[in-house]
Amino acid sequence: MEIRSGICRFGLWRIRILWSENLVHKVSFERFGEESYVPPQIKLFLSGKKDTLSPLTSVALTDGHPYNNIYRAVFEIPYGETKTYSEVAEICGTHHRTVGIAMKRNPTPLIIPCHRVVSKNSLGGFTPDIMIKKSLLEIEKKKRNLAGLS
DNA sequence: TCTGTTATTGCGC
DNA sequence: GCGCAATAACAGA
Numbered sequence: 001m002e003i004r005s006g007i008c009r010f011g012l013w014r015i016r017i018l019w020s021e022n023l024v025h026k027v028s029f030e031r032f033g034e035e036s037y038v039p040p041q042i043k044l045f046l047s048g049k050k051d052t053l054s055p056l057t058s059v060a061l062t063d064g065h066p067y068n069n070i071y072r073a074v075f076e077i078p079y080g081e082t083k084t085y086s087e088v089a090e091i092c093g094t095h096h097r098t099v100g101i102a103m104k105r106n107p108t109p110l111i112i113p114c115h116r117v118v119s120k121n122s123l124g125g126f127t128p129d130i131m132i133k134k135s136l137l138e139i140e141k142k143k144r145n146l147a148g149l150s
Numbered sequence: 151t152c153t154g155t156t157a158t159t160g161c162g163c
Numbered sequence: 164g165c166g167c168a169a170t171a172a173c174a175g176a
Contacts, residue, residue, distance in 0.1 A: 066173080085158055095171045100157050105173080114157080125157025133157085 006038035010046050011135055015110070017042060022055045027108045029128050045110070048139040051079040058111040067102035070094065074103075077116045080144030082137070084120050100124075110136075 003020045007030070014033040018026040044050035060071040073091045077083050085103075089096040103114045104127055115133040118124045126133035 089158095096158055097156075097169085098171045101155090101172060102157095104157050106157095117157080119158060121159090123157090127157065130157085 004037075006036045007033045008038040008043055008046065009035055010132065013129065013132060015042075015046075019056070022057060024056055024058050024108050024111045026059075027110050029109075029132065042110070046139075048143045051140075051143060053111055056111060058108040060106065060108055060112050067098075067105065070099055070102040071106070071112045074112050074114060074117055077113060080140040082116045082118045085117060085124065086120065088117055116140075 001020045003018055003025060005016065005018050007014050007016050009015075012031075014030045014035070015038075016026075016028045016030055016033065017024060017038050019039065039056060041050060041053050041056055045053050058071070058075075059065060061068070061075060065071070069092045070088065073088050074083075085096040085099045088099045092099070099117065103117055104125075106112050106114045109115070109132075113136075115126065115136040123130060123133060123137075
């Protein structure tokens with residue numbers, strides 16, 4: 001199984017993606033880097049033209065991965081909606097603090113939509129830059145509003 | 151095995 | 164409205 005690597009632009013950031021077939025191994029954010037081929041779903045999703053990354057999945061969803069159940073619960077959050085750390089924790093039968101840790105260690109942001117998990121009174125956090133989370137949520141909200149109008 | 155760290159929350163003042 | 168303790172799980176020493 002060959003692992004491929006690509007970079008795509010997102011605002012000021014470059015998103016590096018490591019994947020093979022439909023399985024995404026790692027998603028990381030970099031300040032610099034030359035754009036190269038990434039799965040088309042990624043670009044469509046980031047530009048708000050598509051509301052799903054299907055059929056892409058993440059290694060974080062496979063059995064045996066730490067936080068497997070947490071990532072699955074987050075994966076189920078619908079496009080344009082958000083859940084709090086507590087709500088996710090309740091679904092998984094764990095502690096909200098643990099959800100925060102799981103999100104920080106999330107090997108594949110975007111695929112696991114960790115940006116849809118927010119703090120009760122604010123956005124919560126995002127590594128390496130809260131702006132990425134903010135932008136993603138704005139794109140999703142905008143698209144959902146447009147869909148609602150039509 | 152122990153300690154430090156963490157993308158939170160809710161209570162008390 | 165702010166500060167702080169409670170609290171779970173991993174990484175590194």
